[in-house]
Amino acid sequence: MAKITLDIFRFDEAVDTVPHRDKVVVDIPETTTVLDALEHAKAEVDGSISFRRSCRSAICGSCSMNVNGITGLACKTPCNTVMDETGTVKIDPMPNFQPMKDMVVHMDPFWDKYTRLKPYLQPKDADSAHATERRVSPDDMHKLVQVANCIMCATCYALCPVVSVDPAFAGPAAIAYAYRFIEDVRDGERKERIAQISEDYLWLCAHCYACSYCPKHVDPNDRIIDVKRAAISERVMMNERGPRHALTVVKTIKQTGMLAETELIQGTVGRFNIIGLLKVAPLGLRMASKGKLPPIFMKPIPKVDEVRTIIDSLEVPVA
């Protein structure tokens, strides 16, 4: 047994204007999960401490919170893996959400983005057209198993730096779940779904891999890349900056072997999009004044033919 101090975020939106913190000392084995430690504190010390939980075994997705700066499932986090030298475990609600009461947050933005996906199968044809259930080959199913493990705990959403500054961004879980239907061979709305998630800023993902800390190994970061590839192969919203940027990168690599920054800006923003280019211009001028502008014409690298052979062999689409 060990004395563990829980340093707990306290806030009740019904009465408080600002949060405060309470320290509660519990006498429990060090390997107790943070969730059980909280349960202990609630049962023995202060019944008003609030948090969500149900399964206590990383299945229901209720208990994500921030523990000593790390966001994840409290029921999957033993105290001894997070407590500091003084035996303190600092507990806060998930970031990127509005607190409601203690560790309970308003989940609405997360669910809204999920509901917008129409997260149910929309088959190509009527059930009556099928004599049996709709069969899916093991290979086709394997593509979906990993995302189907999502327990909607919102850990990834709480970790996403883009969500933290732009709440319009769909966020990792919704995009991963869009993939789950986009790649389902039974679904009839593939293109519409890709268009929908593109409108919800698919291309605003900053590739930061913060969401790689999904407790169920859904790896939303990788699914986002899969959805972008699907968008390009289905040619959905190809005039938007995201796909233009990606295709221009490949084009400049094919031409020069390198990523030509000047060409990239024009290719992404649009060579004839004068307003868009003017918006990039102030930073460009600031950089030019320091002699920091990339060269306008890039000299190709030696043996650039080899690079072209690679791109052609793989039949990569180019802008």
Add this chain to the structure above:
Amino acid sequence: MSTTLLPEEQPLSSHVRTRSSQTKRYGFFPGCVAKESCKELFNSTMLLADKLGIELIELTAASCCGASVVNDVNRDVARVLNARTYAQAEALGLDDVITICSTCTGHMRAANKELLESEEHMAQANSILGKFGAKYEGHIVVRHLLWLLIDDIGLDKLKSMVVRPLNGLKVAPFYGCHIIRPEAVNGWESARNPHSLEDVIEAIGGEAVDYAGKTRCCGFHIQLEKDNVAADMVGQNMRMAQDHGAEAVLTPCPLCHLALDGYQQDAAARWGRTDLPTFHLPQLVAFALGVPAETLGLNKHLIDPRKVLVDRDLIA
């Protein structure tokens, strides 16, 4: 529940070579940005290498690593482009590829991991490389200069080489996502609690500032998508750094440098003025090791870093 499809937790440091061979010759992959808008990074790296007594052999025919963007178009092309680069390094008898960009590090390591772990990927790459007579044997390890400093030079040695200690300059480390995440690819240190930059800052006489932004994203890759969002990400991180006392930022990533140096001004309306100068890793280390400040390209930054050095009596 599927058992086969779930990736296992990877042990840290899988296929990471620590304290490698005694070699002083390294293959060097500068990356596009160090050759284009951040030439001062390339130059200061070369000056630092001289001081350290190591030889960086530039892979001049190497292509872009594909950044994170090429994967959005095709899942194979970045891997094969990088296999070509590794084959070039092997042909020169080298077994290290040293990078000076977090994004290069992450993506080149990811490509290498796929090549080394999948015979299918290696065979695909070599069948294409074969068309121009190249072959990747699989002997390359990709490391960032930051790791080389710690593993091959050593912090004690580095400390002993310092002739111009930073006088307690308060420096905020800014890692850049792809040198730490995903851990299964990088794995050199914990991505949630890294300390390599802090260790280097302390070794050269600075004081490392701890703040939550140090492992967060700078937004570089979405600057052209929605520049106000990218600027906000910079502002948020720099606000945290300044609130924790930072006078300057140190980053191993030129893309982070471009974002932090370029966008603080645009972020000021929402996050308040921060104006923290952003040093490239080799600039600040080379400075502490006595490389003349005028040669480090400090005048190329939008937020002039010479001011904090003057304030600390480090330069006149």
